[in-house]
Amino acid sequence: MNVHDPDYRAVTLADVARLAGVGESTVSRVLRNQGSFSKRTEGRVAEAVASLGYVPNRLAGMLAGSQSTAGAKLVGIVIPSLANVVFPDLLSGAASVLDRDGFQSVIGVSDYDLGREETLIGALLSWRPAGLIVTGLEHTDGALARLRASGIRIVEMIDTDGPGLDIVVGFSNRAVGRDSARHLLARGYRRIGYVGHDVTRDLRAGKRLAGFTETLTEAGVPLHDREIAPGASSAAAGRAALDRLLARTPDLDAVYFSNDDMALGGYFHCLAAGLAIPDRLALFGFNALDITAAMPQPLATVRTPRRAIGAMAAERLGDGGPSEVIDLGYDLIPGATA
Amino acid sequence: MNVHDPDYRAVTLADVARLAGVGESTVSRVLRNQGSFSKRTEGRVAEAVASLGYVPNRLAGMLAGSQSTAGAKLVGIVIPSLANVVFPDLLSGAASVLDRDGFQSVIGVSDYDLGREETLIGALLSWRPAGLIVTGLEHTDGALARLRASGIRIVEMIDTDGPGLDIVVGFSNRAVGRDSARHLLARGYRRIGYVGHDVTRDLRAGKRLAGFTETLTEAGVPLHDREIAPGASSAAAGRAALDRLLARTPDLDAVYFSNDDMALGGYFHCLAAGLAIPDRLALFGFNALDITAAMPQPLATVRTPRRAIGAMAAERLGDGGPSEVIDLGYDLIPGATA
DNA sequence: AATCAGATTGGCAGCGCTGCCAATTTCAGT
DNA sequence: ACTGAAATTGGCAGCGCTGCCAATCTGATT
Numbered sequence: 001m002n003v004h005d006p007d008y009r010a011v012t013l014a015d016v017a018r019l020a021g022v023g024e025s026t027v028s029r030v031l032r033n034q035g036s037f038s039k040r041t042e043g044r045v046a047e048a049v050a051s052l053g054y055v056p057n058r059l060a061g062m063l064a065g066s067q068s069t070a071g072a073k074l075v076g077i078v079i080p081s082l083a084n085v086v087f088p089d090l091l092s093g094a095a096s097v098l099d100r101d102g103f104q105s106v107i108g109v110s111d112y113d114l115g116r117e118e119t120l121i122g123a124l125l126s127w128r129p130a131g132l133i134v135t136g137l138e139h140t141d142g143a144l145a146r147l148r149a150s151g152i153r154i155v156e157m158i159d160t161d162g163p164g165l166d167i168v169v170g171f172s173n174r175a176v177g178r179d180s181a182r183h184l185l186a187r188g189y190r191r192i193g194y195v196g197h198d199v200t201r202d203l204r205a206g207k208r209l210a211g212f213t214e215t216l217t218e219a220g221v222p223l224h225d226r227e228i229a230p231g232a233s234s235a236a237a238g239r240a241a242l243d244r245l246l247a248r249t250p251d252l253d254a255v256y257f258s259n260d261d262m263a264l265g266g267y268f269h270c271l272a273a274g275l276a277i278p279d280r281l282a283l284f285g286f287n288a289l290d291i292t293a294a295m296p297q298p299l300a301t302v303r304t305p306r307r308a309i310g311a312m313a314a315e316r317l318g319d320g321g322p323s324e325v326i327d328l329g330y331d332l333i334p335g336a337t338a
Numbered sequence: 339m340n341v342h343d344p345d346y347r348a349v350t351l352a353d354v355a356r357l358a359g360v361g362e363s364t365v366s367r368v369l370r371n372q373g374s375f376s377k378r379t380e381g382r383v384a385e386a387v388a389s390l391g392y393v394p395n396r397l398a399g400m401l402a403g404s405q406s407t408a409g410a411k412l413v414g415i416v417i418p419s420l421a422n423v424v425f426p427d428l429l430s431g432a433a434s435v436l437d438r439d440g441f442q443s444v445i446g447v448s449d450y451d452l453g454r455e456e457t458l459i460g461a462l463l464s465w466r467p468a469g470l471i472v473t474g475l476e477h478t479d480g481a482l483a484r485l486r487a488s489g490i491r492i493v494e495m496i497d498t499d500g501p502g503l504d505i506v507v508g509f510s511n512r513a514v515g516r517d518s519a520r521h522l523l524a525r526g527y528r529r530i531g532y533v534g535h536d537v538t539r540d541l542r543a544g545k546r547l548a549g550f551t552e553t554l555t556e557a558g559v560p561l562h563d564r565e566i567a568p569g570a571s572s573a574a575a576g577r578a579a580l581d582r583l584l585a586r587t588p589d590l591d592a593v594y595f596s597n598d599d600m601a602l603g604g605y606f607h608c609l610a611a612g613l614a615i616p617d618r619l620a621l622f623g624f625n626a627l628d629i630t631a632a633m634p635q636p637l638a639t640v641r642t643p644r645r646a647i648g649a650m651a652a653e654r655l656g657d658g659g660p661s662e663v664i665d666l667g668y669d670l671i672p673g674a675t676a
Numbered sequence: 677a678a679t680c681a682g683a684t685t686g687g688c689a690g691c692g693c694t695g696c697c698a699a700t701t702t703c704a705g706t
Numbered sequence: 707a708c709t710g711a712a713a714t715t716g717g718c719a720g721c722g723c724t725g726c727c728a729a730t731c732t733g734a735t736t
Contacts, residue, residue, distance in 0.1 A: 023716035053487045058464040059401045060692035082426035126396040149391045235632035272634040294573035296610035361686035398722035
């Protein structure tokens with residue numbers, strides 16, 4: 001007997017009620033441990049549930065419960081990618097809070113494509129979630145319209161550089177860029193280069209770079225040269241890009257990378273090319289991936305509170321407070337490569 | 339006006355039907371592009387949808403559609419973690435197929451805890467998915483019971499070393515271990531050690547180790563020594579564990595790691611300690627993470643078809659074929675570290 | 677002009693569960 | 707034994723949508 005048999009019918013709450021000899025609403029109350037019922041009833045119901053192998057149908061439950069505020073225990077989350085550690089971290093931070101509060105989440109991956117993000121937002125909204133967590137502040141007009149029209153709590157996470165829709169949780173990427181530049185300047189580097197990946201897709205990396213060059217320029221030490229690798233960030237892309245950059249501009253004394261993956265690639269290039277770090281060339285990354293702490297020379301990078309951002313985003317989804325921007329900051333890790 | 343206003347009511351299909359001046363079922367047909375309707379009707383409906391900002395309620399749709407086979411376009415996926423690249427890869431492989439077929443997926447993360455997996459399976463089943471993808475072959479009795487009772491298609495992915503429930507997609511971890519051992523033996527290594535992480539949680543790593551030691555023993559070159567790091571795998575754990583292992587057993591000439599993260603840590607240890615690779619010590623990993631190809635000396639490792647496994651798992655979810663085991667194999671990458 | 681297959685359409689009964697409300701039971705305090 | 711408040715319980719109307727079926731319309735054919 002399975003779902004494909006033409007006359008298959010799942011066990012329903014009504015079946016349980018019948019077997020237990022109680023009303024449907026009583027079973028519902030017992031199952032949700034809400035309202036009052038006697039110990040005896042609870043026992044009967046538990047027994048019936050066990051003997052029938054009853055599994056509640058959450059679809060029906062949510063539909064029915066959607067009329068009340070307490071109903072929809074569901075949230076939607078949109079992230080650009082799963083390949084970059086950042087996002088799984090954000091997700092697990094959010095999951096820890098969501099689990100605690102008994103929320104389910106439906107996740108959409110936009111693949112750094114704002115058009116696809118708009119589609120995903122529409123799809124997630126059709127689940128009638130109690131709230132939505134999206135990544136970044138940049139969205140298509142259509143996406144913004146849908147988000148506004150939804151009338152639900154929206155949390156934009158990671159980035160605080162710009163106007164948000166409702167709740168914004170994250171840190172300033174621009175400030176990260178500025179601080180990174182300040183750090184390199186303080187260490188005495190003056191011929192500074194940049195190695196990044198496709199910024200049209202990863203807008204946050206673009207903001208860091210903007211802050212970085214801004215500070216350099218203010219200090220009278222403009223960015224010496226830059227190399228942008230096409231496609232997503234990766235160690236291989238970082239290694240190849242640094243190679244190209246140095247071939248063109250050998251006199252650099254420090255390189256700022258769009259993130260740690262790229263920086264790790266750069267590190268490998270230096271090892272392979274026999275360039276002393278940080279004396280011949282300093283390296284600076286972003287994200288503080290776990291792996292960078294295990295390097296022979298810990299990478300100079302910036303640690304972002306990823307899990308905390310995810311957790312805070314989930315936290316704020318629930319409350320009905322006013323719109324606000326929550327800056328969770330970041331830490332600059334000096335490391336040994338810059 | 340938003341969801342929290344006491345008298346808020348979402349736009350429903352009935353509202354659209356009224357505005358468009360057609361019946362509800364007609365709107366439903368147009369929206370799902372199913373059945374027949376005139377161009378004129380389609381236009382009216384599209385107009386009404388746009389003007390009202392209507393978003394279909396998938397909860398209701400699935401509930402209503404659940405009676406038919408075509409209804410529930412939903413699948414559940416359970417993975418042990420998001421922190422290990424392997425799982426996001428599996429997920430995106432599955433997503434590519436699921437998207438194509440118009441399926442939604444709900445994901446659960448068990449955190450390598452079989453008890454938690456059982457709970458998650460129950461939770462996912464309550465969404466009445468058309469099928470479920472789980473990780474590995476080991477499950478609690480309770481989980482197995484629920485899976486069997488569900489009557490839906492179950493796909494167990496990654497591991498083919500053991501009896502499956504229904505469809506199994508993956509490769510043999512044991513064979514990976516054996517081939518890895520064979521490779522090291524062929525290269526002439528004879529004092530071989532192992533550095534791993536908590537095997538009680540990562541059962542697949544345990545199977546690889548079993549196959550590995552088995553082959554070594556058969557060759558009359560039993561595993562020389564081993565060091566197990568507590569907790570999850572990471573570069574830091576691998577680095578520290580290799581350090582401990584070598585302190586105790588300095589005469590090793592090769593080390594097999596539970597995966598690339600650990601191996602990368604081992605690589606860093608060798609760099610820091612000035613151990614020549616592979617002459618003084620050979621390193622062998624597992625997973626073929628992208629990053630290992632960017633290393634000065636590409637890591638010797640085994641590439642697993644992660645995206646393909648995810649895609650195949652999703653593919654099989656749909657068909658009604660008989661239970662079977664699908665072995666997608668793997669590639670041994672010689673690299674330059676062994 | 678009559679006929680008929682095929683295209684188009686609307687009505688309505690559920691899908692399984694929860695919220696509301698009224699009915700019934702229980703029980704401590706007279 | 708009697709009373710009122712509190713605890714417990716069941717009935718039933720939806721939640722918003724889809725499937726089924728009968729009704730209506732269209733156009734070509736005879």
